[in-house]
Amino acid sequence: MTEPIKETKEKWKLLPAFLKTKGLVKQHIDSFNHFLRVDIHKILEANKLVRSSKDPNFFLEYKKIWVGDPEIEHDLISTKITPHECRLRDLTYSAPVYVNIEYTRGKEHVIQDYPELIGRLPIMLRSAKCVLTGKSEEELAHKYKECPLDPGGYFVVKGNEKVVLSHEQLQKNRIIVEVDNKKNLSASVTSSTTERKSKTTIIYTKGKFYLHNNTFTADLPIVIVLKGMGVESDQEIIQLVGSEPLYSTCMAASIEECTNQKIFTQEQALKWLGTKVKPFYRTRIRAMSEEARDILAEVVLTHIPVLYYNFHLKVIYVAHMLRRIIKATVDKEAIDDKDYYGNKRIELAGQLISLLFEDSFKQLNANLQKIAENALSKPHLATEFDMGKQIASVRDIMHKSIERALATGNWKLKRFKMDRVGVTQILSRLSFISSVGMMTRIQSQFEKSRKVSGPRALQPSQWGVLCPSDTPEGESCGLVKNLALLTHVTTDQDEEVVKKMAYNLGVEDVTILSGEEVNSPTTFLVFLNGVLIGVQTQPATFIRSFRMLRRAGQISEFVSIYCHRGHQTIDISTDGGRLCRPLIIVENGKSKVQDHHIQELSDGLRSFDDFLKEGLIEYIDVNEENNCRIAMYDREIIRATTHVEINPLTILGCVAGLIPYPHHNQSPRNTYQCAMGKQAMGNIGYNQYNRIDTLLLLVYPQRPLCKTKQIELIGFNKLGAGQNAMVAVMSYSGYDIEDAVVMNRASIDRGFGRCMVLKKDKCTLRKYANMTEDHLFKPDVANNQIAAKMYAKVDPDGLPSPNSIIDSGEVYMIKTVPAITEDMANLTASKAPPKLEDSRWSGRNSVVVDKVKKASLFS
The missing domain is CATH 3.90.1110.10 (RNA polymerase Rpb2, domain 2)
Structure with a gap:
């Protein structure tokens, strides 16, 4: 008799450690950081030369590119800026993009060492370049006026919080x-x-x-x-x-x-x-x-490389495609399922911003080339043509194109044959949970009007990576999904390191083998991101060695290896957009995470990353799961078990995790709660009273009497929504009143369900081309009793005082607009007085002025 397997106590403590390391919206932040760290340099390398057909000796070359710190520039003076300021002043939270350049000026070779500004790039909150990254909770709350529980992962564009939604696509090169x-x-x-x-x-x-x-x-x-x-x-x-x-x-x-x-x-x-x-x-x-x-x-x-017209690798690939079709003629299981999640990739903010940046950078180069062609086509110039001085004229291209796309959500890039609408959306601030739920949302490219069940159905391959409950009702059902709590979306990893390791572990060159050898029952084709790199005759040994090296940290923890015995292939993946999740490794029928590891974690002696580095936990993607045998609990581990779940609650997402005892509910009820939970009124953040937004806030939010572990994990216990209501269920002579609710008047009088409705109104003061401008102003109405009563709540500066009560029909803001704003010629001759424009409260109930803020776009 074998000993009963001992359950590791308090394994769930790995969850807050994971969220502390990664955060709730790690997928967006990681992808944007990857763009700043890798993609931006690749784009520069591919487009670093600008030449002219008019002068073969002329060139402009970019040497280095980097992104500065977020700032705003006015009258050649740069000042640092925070996201909160941008929200209040309707600015875009962006940073300058600098390059070093080298170019020719006539016969002179110029190397410019100082930074040359070529544009501005909107910065994602909590990314590597954001001022909030690495700050303590006290600094975030007091100095930066930000909520420490706000996960970031969105942009502030013209004062609005914009989210780039994740998009689901079929994988490439497979x-x-x-x-x-x-x-x-x-x-x-x-x-x-x-x-x-x-x-x-x-x-x-x-x-x-x-x-x-x-x-x-x-x-x-x-x-x-x-x-x-x-x-x-x-x-x-x-x-x-x-x-x-x-x-x-x-x-x-x-x-x-x-x-x-x-x-x-x-x-x-x-x-x-x-x-x-x-x-x-x-x-x-x-x-x-x-x-x-x-x-x-x-x-x-x-994607299959051909060197010097040697097609041998491509021929073997085509032959493999033919074998796959012929197998499918006799075995219907050989037909692939398009809805299987291992065949999908998630496109994140970093990849979409990368496309925008590349498009605008090519546009910038095309404009510079045009300027050079025009200047160099003129034979006798008074001074030598200096390209360095021309860059200032094209700086707005990058900023305007990226800002426009983020503001409107329309990604129209002819160069990449891309025309998408609704890529970005305004971040929902109805409640804290609605904003977190929106950040983890995944949209499908499938048309929601088509009545097809396949893409909407819950796939077994979505277990643990997508929430089974959090999806909308109606025509979008199953097409809009949400990530599970521990899901990680990969970014691109370096292929060359993995390829070198594969060859060191015994992968043979396929081009030296005959057709008979390639199709031998013991030969497995090895693919790296869909490209055939060789063959392997001992797949089990190769995969075991590969995983050992991954656990030892010799390659990235997000590289996956998967053996498909039916196709006789080994697939190694390092590409971005794969969904993976952390699992505890089991060896010889025993979990590698023991009680003393959890105790060290509780004492602060180790972090989640230490579990990865020591090979106790590893990330497994959807394809590699097919080669694993995963136990739900430690007590279910057998000799063949390879992994055990950290905690079963992680199959749910952030929103569904708030439901107590979800396994006791009828399945659609959990889906309805995911939609209604986002609409619950409550607190949106610690900084809700510093913000000037249209908000709905509950006056007396309460913590739930029955709570789940996930409520504490995501910080919902600190930013509650809703109240605990005492409900009496009764029947009167056998008839009920369906979904109606009879409320206790005494409870309502004592403040049950009382909320504050905060509305934002703004008045824009403009400067016009003829040097005239708008002014806030209160006219002299001492002799007019009706006007005096109407303007009573307006101070001499044209604005109301904070805490003043505005009744229906009363004016609370007045500004003067010049009578003539276009024609400079008639400015002096015109004696027309300026027009008065006022803002009146049109609601039935009185309102209170909570806050008045004056802000400039420049200083």
């Missing part, structure tokens, strides 16, 4: 076998590299295989494509796809079709393919066969 609209089996790959994106599909129709790509006028017989790639022998094609009767029989019709076309050599195949290239992609200078060869190398399956 094979998806499916049944198309015409009921034909197909294998499609959406290839994506930094230079090009393309979709390639192999279709199995009427017993033959065809390749479809948008650069060709028609679907191409696959054997002709393979011959165009250099595989001239039919025998070799059969060996690459598979010598077994199943594969050779399926390929016979395609080989016969190629023979009927009288195509036997690579040159014949390329000439035939050249006739099928669309005119748009054709140039008259080069031969058709050369164009076809270039398209096969650079456009078809563009």
Whole structure:
């Protein structure tokens, strides 16, 4: 008899440690930090040269790029700024972007060491460049007027808090076998590299295989494509796809079709393919066969590298796609599920801002090139053309394009064929939980008007990474999802380190192997982010060694490795957008996290990161979960168990986690509560009285009598919403009153459910082109009793005093507007008095002026 497994006490203490390290909206902040740390430098490297066709000696080169600290500039004076100031003054919380440049001025070579400002970039709150990062709770509350519980992860644009919503997409560079609209089996790959994106599909129709790509006028017989790639022998094609009767029989019709076309050599195949290239992609200078060869190398399956027209790697990849289709003809389980979450990637704020930044940077370079062309085309200039002085004229391009996209939510980038609406939304401040819930939301690209159940259904692969309850009712049901509590969304990791390690662990070069060796039952193809890098004959040993090195910290903890025995493949993933979650490692039937580890965590001697570094906990993504055996509790661990959950409550998200005893509710009730919980009135933050917003605040919010662990984890116990009501359920002669509520008047008189409605009103004072401007002003109404009564609540400065009571119809703000604002010529001649514009309270009940704030856009 084996000993009963001892349950690790208080494992849940790992949850606050995780949230302390990562925060509630770590996915947005991590992705924006990745953009600042990596992407911005890659974009500069790809676009660092500006040249001119008018002068071959002219060039402008960017040497280095960096983002400064958030500040505002006026009259050449820069002052530091905080997010709270930006909210009050309707400013954008942004930082300057600087570069070092090198360029030619006539025959002189200029190297500029001092920073050159090229634009401004909106900064995400709590990101690496935000002034709030690393500050203590006291500093945040007193110095910066911010709520310490506010998780950040959003932008402040023109005074409004804007969230870039996460978007769900199908993964790139991976094979998806499916049944198309015409009921034909197909294998499609959406290839994506930094230079090009393309979709390639192999279709199995009427017993033959065809390749479809948008650069060709028609679907191409696959054997002709393979011959165009250099595989001239039919025998070799059969060996690459598979010598077994199943594969050779399926390929016979395609080989016969190629023979009927009288195509036997690579040159014949390329000439035939050249006739099928669309005119748009054709140039008259080069031969058709050369164009076809270039398209096969650079456009078809563009993510598979082809060096010096050696197609061998691409040929093996195409053969693998054919094998996958043929397997699916006899085994329906070989058809991929598009809704399986391992096939999805999440697009975060950092990636979307990166696209905007690249687009605006290319636009900036194009404008500089145009300026250089115009200047250098004039032969006799009084002074040498100095590009360094021209950069000031294009500084607004970056700031305006990124600010416009964030403010409107419209991502219209022709360069990247992107046209999306509603990418950003105003952060909901109805309650603290509504803002946190909005930050963890994921939107699907699927049209919500289509009545299809597949994408809406709860997928088993979403266990632990997406909340099963938090989704809207109605047509968006199942399409808008929310992250679970411990879900982490990965950012891109360095591929080269992982590739080098894979080769060191015994991955062999696939190009030296024959088709028979590649398709051997003991050979597994190894893919790195969808690119074939080699083969491995001992998959179990290789995967075990790889995971040991990951746990030892030799590679990033977010790299995943997954073995699919049906496809005979090993997939290594380092790309961004994968959903993963931390799990406790189990070895030899025993959890690696013991009581003394938790005690050290409680005593402050170790953090969550220490558990990762010591190999006690690891991140597992959706695909790798298929190779794991995960126990829910320590008592369920058996010899085959590989991992154990930290705590079952982590399958729920931030909003559903507030429901006490959710497993005792009917399932739709939990979904309804997730929607209603966000509407509960209460506190929105410690700084709610410092903000000037349209808000609804509960006067007497209470802590719930029955609370869950998650309420304390996310800080909801400090910013409560709602009140504890004593409910009496009764029946009167067998009839009930459905959803109606009879309330106790005495409770209402004592303040039950009492709320404050705070409304914001602003008056903008403008300066006009003819040097006139608006003024706050109270006219002299001493002789007019009616006007005196109407303007009684306005002070001489045109504004009301704080705490003054405004009744219906009374004026509370007055400003004067010049009669003429456009024409400079008539300014002196005009004697027209300025117009009065006032703001009146139109509501039925009286209101109290809570706060009056004067602010300038500049100082």
